[in-house]
Amino acid sequence: MLTFEDPQSSLAAPEIDLPRAQAAIAEFLRALGRDETDPHLVDTPRRVAAAYAQMLTPRETSWTTFPNDDGYQGLVLVKDIPFHSLCQHHLLPFRGVAHVGYLPGTRLFGFSKLARGVELFSRDLQVQERLTQQIADWLENTLAPRGVGVVMEAEHMCMSLRGVQTSGTLTRTSVFTGLLSDAGPLREQFP
Numbered sequence: 488m489l490t491f492e493d494p495q496s497s498l499a500a501p502e503i504d505l506p507r508a509q510a511a512i513a514e515f516l517r518a519l520g521r522d523e524t525d526p527h528l529v530d531t532p533r534r535v536a537a538a539y540a541q542m543l544t545p546r547e548t549s550w551t552t553f554p555n556d557d558g559y560q561g562l563v564l565v566k567d568i569p570f571h572s573l574c575q576h577h578l579l580p581f582r583g584v585a586h587v588g589y590l591p592g593t594r595l596f597g598f599s600k601l602a603r604g605v606e607l608f609s610r611d612l613q614v615q616e617r618l619t620q621q622i623a624d625w626l627e628n629t630l631a632p633r634g635v636g637v638v639m640e641a642e643h644m645c646m647s648l649r650g651v652q653t654s655g656t657l658t659r660t661s662v663f664t665g666l667l668s669d670a671g672p673l674r675e676q677f678p
């Protein structure tokens with residue numbers, strides 16, 4: 488039988504060295520030919536370092552689960568969970584919505600934990616495929632459900648603001664496992 492583990496403690500997030508990040512941003516601004524004495528820029532290295540630190544740090548949470556004493560067999564699906572992450576290739580945000588569901592076995596998550604799980608894995612330098620897979624693996628490993636579905640749809644700023652500059656495109660990724668692996672009425676409940 489699987490036991491519940493705290494994913495936050497088992498995820499070894501790298502330490503963020505804020506003063507070093509701040510110095511690097513100051514150097515970056517100099518490389519961009521900016522006047523670091525401009526009153527609006529003077530404090531920018533600190534702000535940018537703090538912003539990235541925040542975007543790379545999930546909020547602490549307790550990962551409460553409950554026994555499925557009533558033997559609920561249906562799909563639990565939390566739709567339209569807003570999320571944002573940072574693309575590993577350009578360090579630019581990608582943002583969109585996640586739909587996360589599972590077919591319970593013996594344990595249930597409080598609904599909010601599905602949204603918190605999305606946040607937990609989003610606060611990293613990511614690619615969307617890995618992010619989707621990590622959320623699905625986490626549900627599998629913590630709840631041992633009869634099936635898991637994770638669908639994510641996001642706009643990548645690295646495609647919108649630079650490079651190909653195709654604003655508004657959405658990329659959809661999905662992982663389905665167990666009884667949700669095959670097309671059917673349960674899977675059709677996912678957007």
Ligand SMILES: Nc1nc2c(ncn2[C@@H]2O[C@H](COP(=O)(O)OP(=O)(O)OP(=O)(O)O)[C@@H](O)[C@H]2O)c(=O)[nH]1
Pocket residue numbers: 574575576613614615616643645646649650651
């Ligand atoms: N598979 C995948 N690709 C991503 C993701 N985020 C960004 N990318 C892509 O990563 C690729 C990086 O490709 P490169 O050719 O090395 O970088 P680039 O020259 O900046 O590419 P362009 O964006 O086409 O200008 C780009 O095609 C991005 O669109 C993601 O989450 N998953």
Ligand SMILES: [Zn+2]
Pocket residue numbers: 574575576577578579643645646
């Ligand atoms: Zn990118």
